[in-house]
Amino acid sequence: MRRRLLFGERMLLGDGTEPFNAVIAFRLRGDFKEEDIRHALNRIQEKHPWLRALITRDEKNLPWFEVPQQAVPIPVRIVTRKGEDDWQEESRKEWQTIFDHENLPLIRFVWIRGEGISDMLFAFHHCLSDGGSAMAFLYEFLKVLDNPVADIGIENPILGIEDVVPSSILTNRRQRLKAKFIGRIAATAIKYFPMRKKAIDRQNDYLIHWKFDQQTTQQLISYCKSMGVTVNTFLSATLLEAFKKVRGTAAFNKVSCPVDIRRFATQIKEDHIFAFGLMITISSNEKKSFSDNLPLMQESVDRDTSRLNPYMTMMVMESGHDALENFTKLLKKGKSVNDCMFSNLGRIQIPHEYRQFIVDTIFSPSVIGPLGNTTTMVASTYRGEMDFSFMGSEGYLPHSEALAIRDELIQSITLKTEYTAVSSLS
Missing domain, CATH: 3.30.559.10 (Chloramphenicol acetyltransferase-like domain)
Incomplete structure (x- = not known):
């Protein structure tokens, strides 16, 4: 195979x-x-x-x-x-x-x-x-x-783009021409995008980890519900606010957020081994307060997410294999345009108690690679506790600033959630 x-x-x-x-x-x-x-x-x-x-x-x-x-x-x-x-x-x-x-x-x-x-x-x-x-x-x-004899089934693996994109779209002449046209425009634009002569020296990579207890996690979720926003949007907004306070004018006011392709392409099952992701970018209106920004950011997230088209995105990318070298060069040598990538896996649906052992905790995944700014935060929730992994490299974000951003993030979330909790009791 x-x-x-x-x-x-x-x-x-x-x-x-x-x-x-x-x-x-x-x-x-x-x-x-x-x-x-x-x-x-x-x-x-x-x-x-x-x-x-x-x-x-x-x-x-x-x-x-x-x-x-x-x-x-x-x-x-x-x-x-x-x-x-x-x-x-x-x-x-x-x-x-x-x-x-x-x-x-x-x-x-x-x-x-x-x-x-x-x-x-x-x-x-x-x-x-x-x-x-x-x-x-x-x-x-x-x-x-x-249980060594437990039934976990057999995966019917994805063997190519034809297993993801419906044939009615993949073989449609108009859709194919559109994908090729968009791909050519993108490939041409990448050629002339300004780049450094050499990639930034990453220097030392680091991992910062912390966790919220069940009470703080529940208060955070309750706060988001009261504001009518998702946890993902709230954390993105808080992250942008923390970067701004710590980095000042060096902050970009942009957070990139992966969107699970499985939400749109039902051909990709939960147990498929697959690595294709969609992406949206979140920013705040710096002239507005945090609470005024939240509903506006949620509207933007909903709008941008609804516009994602995994099938056309895949077709465009598959038409551009000859532009891969230039695209990779752009990611490595192009100027950073966002503060951080933020991914929230949400609630992890894995049992806690087994016959032979107990799962004490599952730490949020960590990842780091060579394609540009390595600054990444991943959140997940297991057993009612929200867990965070914050990765980066000294060459992009000094470790001291990353620690300050973490502290600012924790303080901001604690203050907002505690205030909401007290208000609900009064």
């Missing part, structure tokens, strides 16, 4: 010499055997062909996912657990470790082994999977780890 990488996947893969790795870390309470972990990993590989895939190149040097006849197991690295934050150090190691994609799968596993408690990590190349797909195989791994 094989398929050629789509435009977005090729962009994330690059030439394979620079890591673009994502990590999902989670903490389990219980005792485990290595053979049970390896069995669970083998089972999810059996279900998902692309978790077995290597990268091969054809005569035109184009990359393909190819599943070998003899499966190569997911590599497992075991380290001794020394403290609560070991998972952060191991996450940073996994960010920097290049995948040997010609000989090994694009996914690895780290077991930080302790007495009665273990932290575990899935590390995977971003060209293989997005956060939604990763949560699916994490759910399946835990299910089999608890």
Whole structure:
């Protein structure tokens, strides 16, 4: 089984010499055997062909996912657990470790082994999977780890754009010409976009993590409901406000937010291994107050989201494979135009209690790569607690400023939610 990488996947893969790795870390309470972990990993590989895939190149040097006849197991690295934050150090190691994609799968596993408690990590190349797909195989791994004979099904994998875009659109002459026309305009514009002579020196990468307890998380959700906005919009607005207060005129007043393509393209199932994303940009009106901005930003988010067209976007991108090199160069050498990328995975629907162990927490995923500004915040909610991972690089956002933004964000959210909670009681 094989398929050629789509435009977005090729962009994330690059030439394979620079890591673009994502990590999902989670903490389990219980005792485990290595053979049970390896069995669970083998089972999810059996279900998902692309978790077995290597990268091969054809005569035109184009990359393909190819599943070998003899499966190569997911590599497992075991380290001794020394403290609560070991998972952060191991996450940073996994960010920097290049995948040997010609000989090994694009996914690895780290077991930080302790007495009665273990932290575990899935590390995977971003060209293989997005956060939604990763949560699916994490759910399946835990299910089999608890019950070795559990039924997790078999994935019917996506074999190309034709498995996502309906044939009535993909074969429509007008739609195809439109996609090609838009793609040519974009490719021409990219050629003449101003760029630096060389990419910014990223310097040291960092990970900042924090969590809200159940009470604060519930107050945050209640505040959003009272304001008539989504949690995602509220957090984006608060993030913009924090960047402005800390960075002043150096702030761009723009946050990029991925939108799950599964909301629009129902052909892509929750357990499909897939890495294509849609994107909107959120800004605030700096002449208005925070509370006045919120409904305006929500209107903008709703409007921009409703205009997303995953099928045309994919067709445009697939028409532009010859422009990939220029597009990648633009991402690496073009000037930053946004403060941060922010992704909210929402409520993680994975059980907490199993027969053999307890899932203490699932940390928000972290990801870092070579394509421009690395500043990223990811939020998720598990067991009623909202969790945050904030990634960046000194060359784009100094660690001291990132810490100040985190502190400003926490303070702002705490003040707003506490005020709402007190007001509701009075």
